[in-house]
Amino acid sequence: MLGLNKRDTTLLIAVAILTLFAPFILNPFPEGSAMAQFNAGYPDLMQRFVIFGIFAVGFNILFGLTGYLSFGHAAFLGVGSYSAVWMFKLLSMNVLPAIILAVIVSGMFAVVIGYISLRRSGIYFSILTLAFAQMSFALAYSVLTPITNGETGLQVYNDDPQYLMGPDSPTATNLFGLEMRSTYTLDIGHWSFDFNAGYYMCALIMLIAVYLSIRIFRSPFGLMLKAVKSNQQRMNYTGLNTRPYTLAAFVISGMYAGLAGGLMASMDPLAGAERMQWTASGEVVLMTILGGAGTLIGPILGAGFIKYFENIFSKINDTVLHQWFAFLPDGLEDFMVFIVHPFIGKGWHLTLGLLFMMVVIFLPGGLVEGGQRISAWIRRRNTDDAEKANGKTKPAE
Amino acid sequence: FTNNPTGSSVTLGFNVPQTGPYADEGLDELRAYELAVEHLNGKGDGGCLNTFSSKALDGTGILGKEVKFVTGDTQTKSDAARASAKSMIEKDGAIMITGGSSSGVAVAVQGLCQEAGVIFMAGLTHSNDTTGKDKKANGFRHFFDAYMSGAALAPVLEKVLGADRKAYHLTADYTWGWTQQESIQAATEAVGWETVNNVLTPLAQTDFSSYIAPVLNSGADVLVLNHYGGNMVNSLTNAVQFGLRDKMANGKQFEIVVPLYSELMAKGAGANIQGILGSTNWSWTLQDEGTKAFVKSFGTKYGFPPSNAAQTCYAQALLYADAVQRAGSFNPCAVVEALEGDSSSLPGIDSPSNSGFVFDGLGNGPTLYRSADHQCFKDVLVMRGKENPTNEYDLLEVVEITPTAQVWYEPDHPMFAGGQLGECNPGA
Amino acid sequence: MGILEVKGVNKRFGGLQALGDVNLSVAENTVHAIIGPNGAGKSTLLNCLVGKLIPDTGSVMFDGQSVLGRAPYEINQMGISRVFQTPEIFGDLSVMENMMIPCFAKRDGSFELNAIAAIASQRDVVEKAEQMLVDMNMIDKREMHAASMSRGDKRRLEIGMCLSQEPRLLLLDEPTAGMARADTNNTIDLLKQIKDERDITIAIIEHDMHVVFSLADRITVLAQGTPLVEDAPENIRGNPKVREAYLGESA
Amino acid sequence: MDAIILQILNGLDKGSAYALIALGLTLIFGTLGVVNFAHGALFMIGAFCAVTLNKILTISYITIDETRTDFLGNPLKVENTYIERWFGPEIGSAIIDWSVPLAILFSIPIMVAIGFIMERGLIKHFYRRDHADQILVTFGLAIVLQEIIKYFYGANPIPTPAPEVFRGSFDFGMLLGFDPNVIIYPYWRLVYFSFSALIIGAVFAFLQFTTFGMVVRAGMADRETVGLLGINIDRRFTIMFGIAAAVAGMAGVMYAPINSPNYHMGMDFLVLSFVVVVVGGMGSLPGAVLAGFLLGILESFASMNEVKTLLPGIDQIIIYLVAIIILLTRPRGLMGRKGVMEE
């Protein structure tokens, strides 16, 4: 289907189903129950999952395929966001021009930075990209305030020109009138599920982005990128010029980042400079590795994982803990709260740090490998069961 | 309207920094919020409910609904703060968001709350912009601002250091730093000081030696550090290391001024702050009834006195609850109306804009929530680092309580011009 | 006038004169062997031909065009392919993918942004790569991870990759070193066959005299960076100077 | 002129901090090839060794002073340190006053132990893994170390003053014949500078005059072959890690009086120290030191008013700008070795 082989089609369909039903899947616990804290099915977080998914998938096109580790990818995300917000300020709150401009501007930015940085490889390349991004961040934070509104972040103000804004155009971000924040809430019993317009737009775009990424992975171009990673010397002596290949990969992944930035601004029309800081660049690196670099689906998993912790674990506080452990006798309850306390709320970084370590140590290929191990284990168990059921085992050789 | 509480409880969102350099400040804010919730729900000793001039609150929650709260981490980043506030609004059904420890975050979250249709009660934010060019109808600030710092400090500086001074400013290179520098410069120049230079320092700077080294030879005899948090601790420590305070310049003792103080920063800077002048919104050493009640509750519960960030947060939580109670509705527009008050005014200030909600008993004496820009007007404290602190909390002493009239400004003052409150937004 | 004309090439590494005034002419459609003691400069000479090194002085002409100053990929696109002394393959890729890359390079040139086209639909390239694997007797290793092959197999793969580019000049640096006798013989046969079927010129460096004498039309003996003699194989074998400098008594 | 001398002095000092941090990092990153994102955390832990020693020395017993009251009106609890009780107030307070220099001795065994544990328990398994995996695991470790410190010490900076005699500054300009107060320089920064020079010298000497450095470099290039030659490379890597951690820790201890330590200080330095190491060139110790000083001095110059008025904001980006220029003109940084982390 769509020029994909069977396995990739299955993968794409699986991703499509997961994103389509995310409002259900992410909200498994009934409203008001003690476990409701773990629900992630609210519009803002769902949007973040898919937007950072796009960012990580794009990053993986560069890093997973060519092995070039960019440590400044957040700059493209930031540039995308700023362009998008400027579109809102200048034209109207329609997201389409904003997203298009975000992709174009970040692409151009990537051409310049990539052209220069790709003169070096390995760690030297990483530091070059890092330096560019840090410069962008520092300038956006201070000197370029007229363009970026500095620390506060670029926002849309009532007195902005907004030339295309009609008298009754929506004042919230929208796609030809469909407001991004409009949400339909479905209540079933104690459960409540949010269906948000912005989320579905982002999810659709992510599906397209994933589809394109699969096509790139399976294309001759993708093969060339893998070859770059494997042996540049052989590439050169095989008559292939590696520079345009790496530059193309860099620009494509920069455009993915710009797209993610544009979408972020479309969901929430504010662009802050911290989006470009090295920690943000580092985050996408972590997402990709955590999920499994070079795998198709890993980066999305990694993005979801980190964003989940950032948004869910940081919000658990002692009061919530007491609620969870309320069933225990008092002394034990306090003890449990005491034990769990360092890992939640202000300690969410600690949990994340420990999980990073655990994942790399036990799942060298990232979360995807974890998934594979589990499915292999299930398959093995099934066959074992089947064999037992048949009452015969393979003859030992 | 958005998140109308239908059950037996109402949820407030406390959005404070829990990670990053301001985590301790956020923690103190959170303590104050928890205390406020306790008091609102009729537990504890009632704290300021007993001293608050408005008697609408009775310890049965808000409008009879038990107060619950959710917490989040702003990470002192506008993006993260907005994400956290959004999750409180979208997921937890918070009806009001409050907290924060920087102006960038306050402005960003205030904008979000305006769009989403919930009330934002700013925590610690000192930039003029919060209730100046970035003011929003759904947002309210209890904390003082840079202009007030300047207006309060300048006369004291003149009195203590003399009118013939030459100031050298080091300013954190972002919006808050700029507005503060602008305000202090204007206020000190008005009392006759000269500004020798203003140097912008990068936010990420940790070692300020290269900015401080040239100060002594610049002809200045006062160094003004427009820094906050870690920046301030480091720049002050560096300045003292360079021996600036032992030197003479222009025949006078060289002095350092830190316009915006906080207790935690004072703690971080240690002995370096001794004798240095600055301003704060409030201090636990004040002796009015509201302060005493709050310090007692807080001190009993946590074992140490509250910071002025904590006090502002506590007051904001109570003010919100009181406004809802008086309005008889959680509808943000009704709350805005209640907080804008009945056009009462502070005595002694002759201005048409002296109109809004006047209250007392939360510390700082009589206070006006001005309807024109949702900024609180109250006394501002000029503080000095104590020479011989008796314990680790007793680091600052009050030099002067500057009366409200002296820090008053009109809403259209040029440093605040440019923004509009707009309409209150009740959301969906 | 040969297809490859090397004139007056010098190359120094610090104090070492690796190549001293080398002149070499390789006639079209012949196999030209370069032999000589270790460190004589044979590999260095090849490096100068493919753009890995730039000679200090001298000229290198391929088919009437100078190769000097061109990037390796441009030189390859002119029709020169090289097999390295230590196998240079794409270790992270499968054998089939290794074979497809040169086929793409042959078809599409040095860069082509075919980012969306599926590999499976590139029938011509796939078939060609498969055919090449069959020719190299490696089709059963199609999906194998190239890095985990034994060394002889790696070398065979590299030869196949170069051949699949249908180069006009094939440079082989010890192609059969470490190869089992049987495969060495196969390789000799393959090269012979290719030489007969195609328009190809081969320059080969080899220490295995069996290979050299089975293939070469002409032999250049290089010693200490300068050509000692150039002659037909029969004459080389008997040349006392060559025996002493290179072949030893066992030849 | 005076301004330039002043900034050179400042730059040297800043540079010595950068160089010292980069030195520790380059032992692990440039030499062992492990992308160690936990290096900043080691630096931070060093600084907290100083804090901890100070805390230990000021462990107190409490007496109640009935004549005074605390903020709640209860009788005031007065803290008295044991040290002063044991050694008498004079010597006792002198010991406390000297806690930072004493912390150097205190920190060495702690840091070496941390280095050993870290290497044996964790990093050992990652030599052969991708750099990406190393980043993830060391970044995770950095966060964990940082959070542990935060758990015990809070997020606020903790003042850690230098001994009384080193406080204040001395007038360098008068020495050179300038007017008073033109070029002043804090004593502690002089101490820091000399200390860095000493440590850098010691590490150089150790690696230069023993075969240790060569063996480790060889082991980094090809562990397997070095093992074939009968060398237990694992042990040497562990030692190298211990040295690197100790260097980072000492840099941190000495830095504590310059800027009050907080749990975040490692991250603030982390990126910068990577930039310094790479600009210096991978695998080159002299390169890292040189780059540290170069960037320190350039940063100081960029903060001069004259420069800033010409190019606003230049001090924000100078380090990165210089890094880009150097890496574009010199492919392997200032003195990098070929083939180290280039793929």
Add this chain to the structure above:
Amino acid sequence: MNVKPDFSKNANLAQTAPAFLSVWDMHAYYGESYIVQGISFNVHEGEILALLGRNGAGKTSTLRSIARLGDPQLRHGEIWLDHQPLHKMASHQAAAVGLGLVPEDRRIIAGLTVEENIKLAQIAPPVGWSIDRIYELFPRLGERRGQEGVTLSGGEQQMLAIARALARDIKVLLLDEPYEGLAPVIVDEIEKTLMHIKEQGMTTVIVEQNAVRALELADRAVILDTGGIVFDGSAAEVLENEELRSEYLAI
């Protein structure tokens, strides 16, 4: 043709002859792929054993298992060197009790000069030949002593790899294709060297594609095929056995 000796599990290796190096029922894996499939042989003191077989037969894997390198992983079996249980050791310990391996891809260490490469071998005891003695045997290395090892010509690298093994005081020398890439004269040289050190009592295992040369040198031969032993006997026997030669060695 069944010359496979009976190495059933109960057979006592020591019975066959007093062995210096004995490998007993060795099984080794690369990850999940089973490569060395139960190999047992003995080498007696002062003997040269030729280990032969086609590409991919498992020769290198066998040597690497004996040298206790991490890959392939030894899952079962025992290796004894002069009463020392190698199978319980790490590679550096095995080296310390007297095992020396010259790896097939030479493994010259990047970033180190020729001399440093040799010195490196003398850091851990026991030290063998002095550097001067090594330069006497390979004057070429003496000339190149300051050059970075990896820029040596292929043959020079091979010399360096052998030199590095001799720089240690070893009891058993494992050579993986030592003649590969060497000029015939040098092969003669090295052959002489091997004879020379054999006379001094060195025990040697040599893996070589140039089977004839290896057999001429060796006392005994073991032929491997797909990870198992298909022949174990005297070298002369292989040279005489037509069937064996054509089947496994293609000579």
